[in-house]
Each structure stands twice: as structure tokens, then as C-alpha cells.
Amino acid sequence: MAGKDKIKTEKKNKIKNDKKDKKSKKTVRNEIYIVGAGPGDEKLITVKGKELLKKADLVIYAGSLVNKKVLNYTKGECVDSYGLTLDETTKMTVDAVNAGKMVVRLHSGDPALYGSIVEQTEELKKYDITAKRVPGVSSVFAVAAALETQFTLNNVSDSLIITRPAGTTLETDQIPEFSELGVTMAIFLGTQKIEEIMNKVRCPKTTPVAVVFHASWEDESVIRGTVEDIARKVKDAGIKRSAMIIIGDVVDPKNYAKSYLYGVKQGPLD
Numbered sequence: 001m002a003g004k005d006k007i008k009t010e011k012k013n014k015i016k017n018d019k020k021d022k023k024s025k026k027t028v029r030n031e032i033y034i035v036g037a038g039p040g041d042e043k044l045i046t047v048k049g050k051e052l053l054k055k056a057d058l059v060i061y062a063g064s065l066v067n068k069k070v071l072n073y074t075k076g077e078c079v080d081s082y083g084l085t086l087d088e089t090t091k092m093t094v095d096a097v098n099a100g101k102m103v104v105r106l107h108s109g110d111p112a113l114y115g116s117i118v119e120q121t122e123e124l125k126k127y128d129i130t131a132k133r134v135p136g137v138s139s140v141f142a143v144a145a146a147l148e149t150q151f152t153l154n155n156v157s158d159s160l161i162i163t164r165p166a167g168t169t170l171e172t173d174q175i176p177e178f179s180e181l182g183v184t185m186a187i188f189l190g191t192q193k194i195e196e197i198m199n200k201v202r203c204p205k206t207t208p209v210a211v212v213f214h215a216s217w218e219d220e221s222v223i224r225g226t227v228e229d230i231a232r233k234v235k236d237a238g239i240k241r242s243a244m245i246i247i248g249d250v251v252d253p254k255n256y257a258k259s260y261l262y263g264v265k266q267g268p269l270d
């Protein structure tokens, strides 16, 4: 090959190789995605969450509350994090990222509620891995849909308290104090302690209470009662987990005021 031609070919090859290098660097991401899977119904994941699952090589999902049907959106390897330590899931994530894999951590509902994602992301930061979050539909909203109610309703309740009872990870709770406020309460992770919870609330015994099991799943079920009798009803139904307790008059809405929004009376909108 003549000298000039040789230089030209070498230049071309260098450009080609640089492009290749850039491409391969692009596929080594040092980020993962924390995605909300929604409350159960596989159609209640966000479009963005579904697209990320499609692209994922590894999906680490949070146990029994993520409907396995959601995992049909991915062709990647799926690992149930139930029983794994934070160190183990971190190592698995770091190894996958270093191998150029796209990782999704899939949490039930919305990851911002009882999801332990802050500690996960803190660990990953030590390896220079960032976690981008994709919100999901929390089970609390699927519960409102199952009850055919609103958590905030004019004249009934303007606020929603999201809480959980004391247990292994929480020494004391504020359920007695919250229940004096007369607003809607959504109690996560509490079905097993329902009797204890009903004994410590300070609202009238006649206050409506509902327990919704597996909201939005095919086997969703709703039990309605009052502070007085809900624990017995839930026990009789054999429900021990995967359910939410809603306390407040919105469970059985009666004396609510119509919204100004629909022209009953035009007030300031904000």
C-alpha cells in the first residue's frame, strides 16, 4: 500500500475504533432504576416503568407484593429480594452494573412509602452508582378505588395520615394521637396487629373502618366495619397480611359537602 493510502486507512480505522469505544462506554452505565411496580394489577405500572423493565438485564423485585405478572414485561433475569441482606442485593447490583447490565430494582406500589430505598441508594453511592427513581401507583390509591371513596372529602376529612403500627422496625407509633384528629388514616403493615390497633385508637367506637386485602389484584377483598367490630371480622376472614386498614368517615361517606369545583357555588380555586 502506498504511504498516503496507508495513512488514510489508519486514520479511518482510528475514527472507527474511537466510535466503537464511545459506543461501548455508553453501554456501561453507572446508574440503576428504582421503579414502582404499582399496587398489583400489572396494568397499573407506569409506561416509563414498563419500558425500563423491557430493557432490563436484571430485575431485583421486592417479594410477594409485586405481582409476578409485572415480571412478564422483562426478558431479564428476575431475583426476589426476599430473605436477601442489603449487602447481598448491593453486591448483586454492583456486579451487574460493572458487567454493563441494565438493572431495575422493582418495589411494590410507590417506592417512597415503606420501601427502604434511601439505605439502598446510600450503599450504591459508595460504588459511584446513582439510582434514578420512577414513581408508581401506591396501594393506598388502589385501596381508595376498591372502597369507591375519596380520602379527602369536603366536610368529612381534609387530610390523610399515612402511618404504620409499632413493630420490629418501629419502637413506638403515634396511632393513638393521630386518631384524635378526626381525619382519614391509612395504616400500612398493620393487619396482623389489627386488634391491638383498634384497642388503642381514640376515636369513637362507631367510626367506620375498612380493611382492603390485595387491592387491584384479582383476589381483592374488602371488609367493612367499625372500630368496635373490624378486628373480629378480619380474623374471621383469615386476613393476616397484604392488606391496608382505613379508619375514618370517608369509608362510609354521608354528610359531605359538594365540591365548589362543579358550579354549586363558585369559590376561589387554588
Ligand SMILES: C[S@@+](CC[C@H](N)C(=O)[O-])C[C@H]1O[C@@H](n2cnc3c(N)ncnc32)[C@H](O)[C@@H]1O
Pocket: 039, 040, 065, 107, 108, 109, 110, 111, 112, 113, 114, 115, 137, 138, 139, 140, 142, 143, 187, 188, 189, 190, 212, 213, 214, 215, 216, 217, 241, 242, 243, 244, 245
Ligand atoms: C412494605 S409496604 C409497601 C408499600 C408500597 N410501597 C406502596 O406504596 O403500596 C407493604 C404494605 O403495603 C400495603 N399494601 C401493599 N400492596 C397492597 C395492596 N395491593 N392492597 C392492600 N395493601 C397493600 C400493606 O399494608 C402491606 O403490608
